Amino acid sequence: MPTQPFGPSPLGDVTAIVLGHAPGPVLELLDLGATVHRLWVTGGDGTRRDVVLGHPDPAAMLASTSYLGGTIGRYANRVAAGRFELDGRPVEVGTHDRGQHLHGGPDGFDRRIWTLVEHDDHHAVLTLTSPDGDQGFPGEVTVSARFDVGDDEVRLTLEATTDAPTPVNLTSHVYLNLDGEGSGTIDDQVLEVDAPAYVGIDATGIPLPGPPTPVDGTPFDLRQPRRLGDVVRLDHPQLRGAGGIDHNYVLAPGDGTVRPVATLDSPRTRTRLVLSTDQPGLQVYTGNGLDGTEQSSTGGWHRQGDGLALEPQLFPDTPNRPDFGDATLRPGQTYRCHVGWRFEALGP
Template sequence: MTARVFDQLPDGRDVHLVEVGEAPGPVLRLLTLGATVHDLEITGGDGVRRHVALGHGSSAAYLASGDYIGGTIGRYANRIRDGHLPLPDGDHTLGTHDRGHHLHGGPDGFDRRLWDLLDHDGHQARFGLTSPDGDQGFPGNLDVEVTFTVTDKAIDIAFTATTDRTTVVNLTQHAYLNLEGRDAGTIDGHLLRVPAQHYTPVDAEGIPTGDHAPVDGTPFDLREPQRLGAVLRTDHPQLRDARGIDHNLVVDAPADADGLHTMAVLTAPATRTELELRSDQPGLQVYTGNFLDGALPAVGGGLYRQGDGIALEPQLFPDSPHHPAWPSAVLEPGERYTARHQWVFRAAD
């Protein structure tokens, strides 16, 4: 399998596209810019092949976007309050660009970097990136890899990272999915189930206000499948502030022998297609495309607007450096950070 040139960055460097998988199973198209999920083609439960991941038509559009469409996110997915990172060796100041807070790795996060395509074949692609000491304010040289493996029913995404100095790491994938098709309109008709008894309330700037809270009686009670259109139109202050769901859910499902547990099940009744998301991470950030505004062209020349896709992002909890009781994002020299996500596609009942 040979990578081809997709286009060029402003400085003239080539961005490559590599394709893994084969029909009738999933076919995944990835860019070296951002180790980005540019396109995902699957066979729906109704037997129809569809492109179900949102994407932009050019590297310029990906770089101009603030929506992280399809990007690999790091060093720290989600927010860190005020860009303040406390570590045993002292406090560090991170790059900020989201209402004064650090978000998704900073103004120049991993989704904006040109990754090395380390190796690839018809079913797997492995990308590497070195983030130098002080990058976006983070201490330590960090060596990162992400590997995408495609089988006949599933896509496995594996992250690893090592450092030479105490730092924090929290990596995720930011694909936006629409199981009716990337140009089908909103995800309102999708059903979402998340096995979580608690969620993380946030303030108007997306920063956790304290500890997790029970989902009972809130729009975040997704323990049984809920139609997203109805959930998003619930009158609740957390949804009003975020213009939809942009929240962490604390997943309770037991892990299997591989250490993976069900994070979410997303179903599109219209196409009889179901996605089970499995991971080894404790939290799931659910983001319903609240700020997609049609400003940048999509693949094929259309425009993505609010709610046209959903991002389901397994990760550690937001702002965990300021919550010592939560799972730690600290990575020490000699340790290896690992995380796994798995997308399993099947026909819905």
């Protein structure tokens, strides 16, 4: 399967890997950040489109703060003040988002050149070694990202092992727009999430004390399909504080099985995305921070609401919140996260 140069960077030359064949999905990966750079699918209207947001070159990727399409680690989402205790001893990790640790720190996995170890027409495996002390995290962690492209679905399997106890929470930060990159906002697209509760946050994105909040009677109730433009403009303090949705949804229990958890529909292109995962949480982010300062892969500029990130993961700040579970990976264990993006045509 062809690989091709994507461009130089201070980290080294960046390579693109192309998987799949039309009329099915065609995925363009980058070894910089194990990034989903382009994803071409055939819409229900018969037109092929790139349905993910991307940057034009490695320089734009490294200058960005939006994590477009990147594989996120060592800990996705936030850790309060970058501090937690692990087996009774204090740990301090890098902070760069309003005093909090976000998405692996200032130099997360999305900003590394991964090693392409295996690929053919329909799959690729990339690996990364995160040394002991990386961004402050203990233990050497070895990570793999396997992408498989089928007739109507792209699947991602993330795995990690460690030689010392350490928190691990990996995800993919793909921004979706089923009308195509450069088509404008996702306001008219319709989202459904199988989640009975969400995690409220403070002004810096850190979970509030106490249990998750039931979605009943709130704008966060997406158990029935809702137009995104209607939801993000409702008057609710959590929406106002985040500038839209940027919250962890507590998914309906799945006992660690891979199951469909969300759908996104575009009435305009008659295209549906079905998102599957085995994770307990789904960070829903409506692109609130896209501010027109970062260039798109089509030559335009990403603006607020141009894409929707659906990030399966463990809950934010779990290292400080035993009520959220345990994010610690220990020697002899294997961390796994499965994500599937299946595309369907909608009727006229």
